[in-house]
Amino acid sequence: MTIRSVASKFLEGICSNLKLNCSDLMTVFTGANCCINSSRINIFLDNEPQPSxxxxxxxxxxxxxxxxxxxxxxxxxxxxxxxxxxxxxxxxDMGSIPNGFPLFLSYGGKDLLSDVNDVRLLLTDLKDHDKNKLVVLFREDYAHADFVMGVNAKQIVYDPIMAFFHDN
Structure with missing residues (x-):
């Protein structure tokens, strides 16, 4: 049995024993995700926790x-x-990132891991960055996991990222 499967079973056990919807458990860490349906929760549990x-x-x-x-x-x-x-x-020194270096930043208004105020501070540090080399994607309704597993993430996040890569 792998560490990942042990961790997945552990999380499933917590949800089961406490009679929690695992999406609620995930919300504690990621924020209130808007766009993940219940079928995606099992995918999340099969791949969490991410190794680090x-x-x-x-x-x-x-x-x-x-x-x-x-x-x-x-x-x-x-x-x-x-x-x-x-x-x-x-x-x-985030301001030392070369102004012409292409950057794509995305964040959500409900994200607990990538706080809106923190991203605003970063954007302040990047105020002199070439405007045509900095793409900022903000979604008020998105939390952390929505960017990865949202049912509309392809259209909202991945299509713009691919366009950015194509242009840069």
């Missing part, structure tokens, strides 16, 4: 906790100095 490293999850929690988009904090000044040449991890 512990270090990646710690890094994400550091960003959330500090509110700063910085490199990984090793929690030890000496290790940070060894990796970065300074006692604390340096911030990522």
């Amino acid at each position: 490293s512990t270090k990646n999850l710690i890094h994400l929690s550091q960003i959330i906790r500090t509110g700063k988009i910085a490199m990984y904090d090793y929690g030890d000044q000496e290790q940070n100095i060894q990796h970065y040449g300074q006692a604390s991890p340096p911030l990522y």
